[in-house]
Each structure stands twice: as C-alpha cells, then as structure tokens.
Ligand SMILES: CC1=C(CCC(=O)O)c2cc3nc(cc4[nH]c(cc5[nH]c(cc1n2)c(C)c5CCC(=O)O)c(CCC(=O)O)c4C)C(CCC(=O)O)=C3C
C-alpha cells in the first residue's frame with residue numbers, strides 16, 4: 001500500500017484568552033459537562049494567560065518528526081491538524097487534498113485505546129474527510145503505542161531523574177504514582193473490542209515504566225482531571241485523594257509520572273504541577289513530577305518506526321514492543337463505541 005503523507009493529529013489548545021471559551025465549547029459539545037466545571041477549567045487556562053502549552057508542543061513535535069524523517073530518508077510530507085482548536089483537522093485535510101495527497105497515515109498524540117484516546121480521533125478523521133468531500137485523502141490511524149520502547153523508555157528515564165531529586169535516605173518510604181486522564185466508568189468499560197482496554201494498557205505501561213526505572217519501589221496507577229457531572233461515576237481514586245491516603249499510610253516521598261500523556265500540556269502543568277503539588281505540600285509529602293516524552297528523540301523516532309512497520313508488506317517483523325496485550329493496526333468497528341449518554 002502506498003502512502004503519500006503523514007498527519008500529526010493532536011488535541012489542540014487555546015493560544016489567546018479569547019480562544020479559551022470557544023475551545024472549551026468545542027471540547028465539551030454534546031458531552032454533558034456542567035457549566036460550573038467549564039468555568040473552573042477556563043480559570044485554569046486564564047491562569048496561564050489563556051495559552052495552553054499544547055499547540056507549541058505539537059509544533060515542536062511536528063518539526064522534530066520532519067527532521068527525523070529527513071535524516072532517515074523517509075520522504076513523506078508531514079501535516080498537523082487538531083481535534084479541538086486551530087489548525088483544525090478539516091482545514092489540514094483540505095490543504096492535503098489541494099496538495100494532491102491521496103492516502104495518508106495519522107499519528108495521534110495518545111498512546112492508548114478507548115473512546116477519547118482512540119475512537120474519537122478516528123471520528124475526527126471521518127468528520128474532516130466528510131467536510132472536505134469525495135476527493136479527500138484516505139487517512140489511516142497508526143497503531144496504539146502504549147508499550148513501544150520509544151514511549152516507555154523516555155517515561156522511565158524521566159522517572160529516574162525525578163527520583164534523583166528526592167532524598168535517597170527516604171527511599172524506603174518513596175512511591176511511584178502513575179497518572180492518566182480519568183474517564184467515565186462506562187467509557188472505560190467499553191474501551192477496546194472486549195472492554196477495559198484503556199485501563200489494561202495503562203496498567204501495562206505503569207508496570208513497564210516502573211520495572212525499567214525503579215523495580216524496588218512500589219507503584220500505583222491513579223487518575224487525574226476528572227470532568228463531567230458529579231452524579232456520573234468516573235475512574236477513581238483521584239491523584240489528590242490518593243496522595244492523602246499514601247501520606248496517612250507512612251509514605252514520605254512521591255514521584256508522580258503522567259504516563260497517560262505525551263507532553264506537559266495544561267492537564268499536567270495545572271492538575272499535577274499546581275494542584276497535586278499543593279496537595280502534597282499540605283500533606284508534608286516530598287513531591288517530584290516526572291516529565292513526558294515531548295520531543296525525546298526516541299519518541300520522535302517511534303513515529304517513523306510506526307510508519308515503517310505499516311508501509312512494510314511484512315510489517316509485523318519490524319514491530320518493537322515490550323508488553324503482551326493484543327495489538328492490531330486497524331481497530332474493529334465495534335470497539336470503544338461511545339457510552340450512551342443520559
Ligand atoms: C482520555 C483523555 C485524554 C488522553 C488522551 C488524549 O490526549 O487525547 C484527554 C486529554 C486531554 N484533555 C484535555 C483537555 C480537556 N479535557 C476535557 C474533558 C474530557 N477529557 C476526557 C478524556 C481525556 N482527555 C473526557 C472523557 C472529558 C469529558 C468530556 C468528554 O466526554 O470528552 C476538557 C473539558 C473541561 C473539563 O476538564 O471538564 C478539557 C479542557 C487536553 C488538553 C490540555 C491542554 O489544553 O493543554 C488533553 C491533551
């Protein structure tokens with residue numbers, strides 16, 4: 001199968017104060033997020049002058065991918081479009097069509113299965129193509145990469161450097177706390193063709209990162225950034241509640257590692273670096289937040305490797321992965337169907 005382009009598909013974020021509300025409306029349209037929650041999240045963005053770091057992180061990743069492709073002789077143009085903010089994917093697909101692209105691969109900035117992390121991006125692609133019309137390029141999503149060494153190793157190194165900042169005399173009472181975006185329990189139950197895939201993949205990534213970074217330390221997987229109406233159950237415990245439980249049980253020091261994400265965007269710099277850090281301080285816990293892959297060369301090279309394994313007629317032989325969960329290129333049509341909303 002011949003491909004003539006790659007597109008980086010991101011979440012997107014506002015870059016001016018006046019963009020914050022329209023961005024949040026795009027994110028939450030039809031999703032039953034109460035206005036109080038929206039106002040609260042708008043505050044988090046305004047705290048940073050209305051600028052989410054995520055678009056610049058997408059730009060940096062785009063530049064790094066282009067440089068890596070060029071340095072390794074992969075001659076494919078790389079485009080960038082977002083789900084929720086400019087450049088919107090439909091505009092990018094229009095440009096691709098105008099440039100004569102007919103068949104492209106999409107690298108999505110989420111490693112996992114599940115509705116928000118995988119299926120919704122495929123819906124974004126379908127909607128953008130429908131908006132462009134019958135001559136829109138075909139766009140196929142690259143596979144989930146939760147256990148790829150290019151994702152796991154940068155997270156593990158980040159955990160190691162975070163640990164170096166903690167008091168070694170307290171190692172016996174130090175713990176790793178991995179976090180990912182909480183989702184509604186019903187969405188987690190529907191993730192993947194047999195359910196539970198988002199959580200199962202996160203547990204595997206946590207296991208792999210912990211084993212590589214600090215096999216002697218206990219670790220947990222907990223959740224952050226809960227949204228939605230209060231009566232709808234979401235995955236728990238929340239990272240802040242978990243820190244309280246750890247402090248109560250004698251933990252003195254934590255490394256918090258956001259394995260659910262690929263860059264230090266607003267959910268990281270607000271929910272962890274601001275809120276969870278504050279919680280830890282109140283509890284008297286030593287707290288260091290571990291970094292995310294960002295533009296780590298191994299992560300950037302992973303994008304090229306994912307493309308290479310898809311282009312190769314016998315791509316399975318090129319696959320690099322550390323875990324054991326089932327893996328596929330193309331999701332079955334039934335997976336991650338949206339939870340029915342009340
Ligand atoms: C699984 C998952 C990921 C990881 C996969 C991936 O990375 O794609 C993720 C990433 C992100 N989520 C982000 C921001 C937001 N998420 C929201 C709301 C929601 N997220 C959900 C899930 C996820 N979200 C869900 C189930 C909702 C409820 C509404 C709905 O059913 O869709 C809201 C609404 C307000 C609120 O928080 O209530 C905002 C502002 C940003 C950008 C940060 C920045 O600007 O730097 C990023 C990368």
Ligand SMILES: [Fe+2]
Nearest residue numbers: 116181225267
């Ligand atoms: Fe989110």
